[in-house]
Amino acid sequence: MTVTETLAFSDEAMKKYEWLLSRYPTRKAALLPTLRIAESEFGELGVPQMKYVADLMEIPPATVFGVVTFYTHYRRAGVGKYHLQVCSTLSCALRGSGDVVSRVTERLGIGVGETSDCGLFTLSKVECLGSCDTAPVIQCNDDYHEGLSLEDVDALIEQLRQEAGKGGA
């Protein structure tokens, strides 16, 4: 049995998918939102997950792959449990986003684009998050952490570690 065959949407996800199809005149238009379902069902969008969506929607896998890679916000395979996305665009840069990146790097021993050995954290630089008035900003998974001082960055990392039940990992 291949990995793909072991992947399947839950009943609830399937219902959501059917609902999505009813909202668009074409099946393909449901691709982006269906990828969101896949992301939350499977935790990430690697090749097997993309293949599953392609089969489900009867869209060529290459098309699905092309779409997923065009966008930066899907949760790709290999990303840590907490994806720390530091906004590095102008308004954040003017208010110290560079220092925020350095602080995360220091505290976690990972560079931009890397994942910590414990698998908990991935650090990325991202573009304007539409929250420039509360710069500097980190988006961690779905949540915004705004107006961060360097102490706030430390506290956030600590809080996430505790949340993961791996204190000090």
Next chain:
Amino acid sequence: MSFRKIFTPYIHEDKCHSLKFYRSNGGYEQARKALNDWQPDDLIETVKAANLRGRGGAGFPTGVKWGFVPKQSDKPKYLAVNADESEPGTFKDRLIMEKNPHLLLEGIIICCKAVGIHHAYIYIRGEFVFGANRLQNAIDRAYSEGILGENCLGSDFKLDVTVHRGAGAYICGEETGMLTSIEGDRGQPKLKPPFPAVEGLFGCPTVVNNVETLANLPYILEIGAEEYRKIGPENSPGPKLFCVSGHVEKPGVFELPMGVSLRTLIDEHAGGVWKGRKLKAVIPGGSSAHVLTADECDVAMDIESLAAAGTMLGSAGVIVMDETTCMVDALLNIMRFYHHESCGQCTPCREGTGWLEKIAHRIAVGGGRMEDLDLVTEVCDRMVGKTICALADAAAFPAESIVKKFREDFVAAIENGGSPAWVKRHPANTGGAAAHV
């Protein structure tokens, strides 16, 4: 008539986003009238007469745009609400969606009635998870209360609204890129014409409007076109959300009449330049606009005045830079953004943004040459107006104006082995080799 806030009067109230709160302040009354009492053509004429102009960046007259949609069409028509809000320095639509989602929905209903649209898609950037949930909850409520659905607000008008989340791509804010993205593709812009009004989403006539644009509609119906036109300058009237970020004491969104002075916006509303420092530069309309020097900030924040000043209102994202800012670093940051976000279809854009980033980078790290300054202008000349969408222009405008107006920063970086920040970090490096870093 004194100025009345329409987007943000209640944002500090706990439940301001709820349907109950919205209704208790007269919410959905204008939509009800639009659905039950107004003729579609009269709605379009009123919005034209009000001279509402698009708040997404281009400032196109909204009523005129609606008028381009064929009246008789054997195809369905769509509304695509632009909630991509990814122009650097912009964070106003997010405020509307999170704090006042029903205002947007009411605007959507009015637009759809005017143009004869029965399905609206709200394209919200993928990062705005909270905003998307807020919107979805508001929509669910609106359906269950009969505001949306088969018989909107007791009329015989049917309207569906669907939230479509983006997934991280600036270019999906460009209208044709957005439509392509809703269709389930890579969000690459398409050549116009055909314009979306004639051939847009799923090949059907489509209105594309920004969130803030639509959120103006209930107020226009409430006070009438004539009164609306008296708010701010007649050629670009209305209440407006201004976003101020960067080096100010109180960054934030400020709701003011169009035409407020940029200086007043910065000094009074945003608390002035932070830390008692002096102003150096301002980008008034999101990072795609030409930069202004400190001396050029006595300008009115409206579409015509800023155009006359050689820049643009754009998304009204005001980015303030104090005297300590090195404009070489600022340019590098902005060019990295556009290079990263170029979808790569057009050679002048793909290559041009790459060149601009590379040139800014080498000047910043001490490998710049004086010829680079002219090269920036030359590259920009080859980008503007030569591509499928306006992203290439959006990169070229700040580039050419920053280099022109802050030439001394560039000369200093070329002569001193890099930008001050770079030199501080690499004291031993003075030019040449560093360029290859």
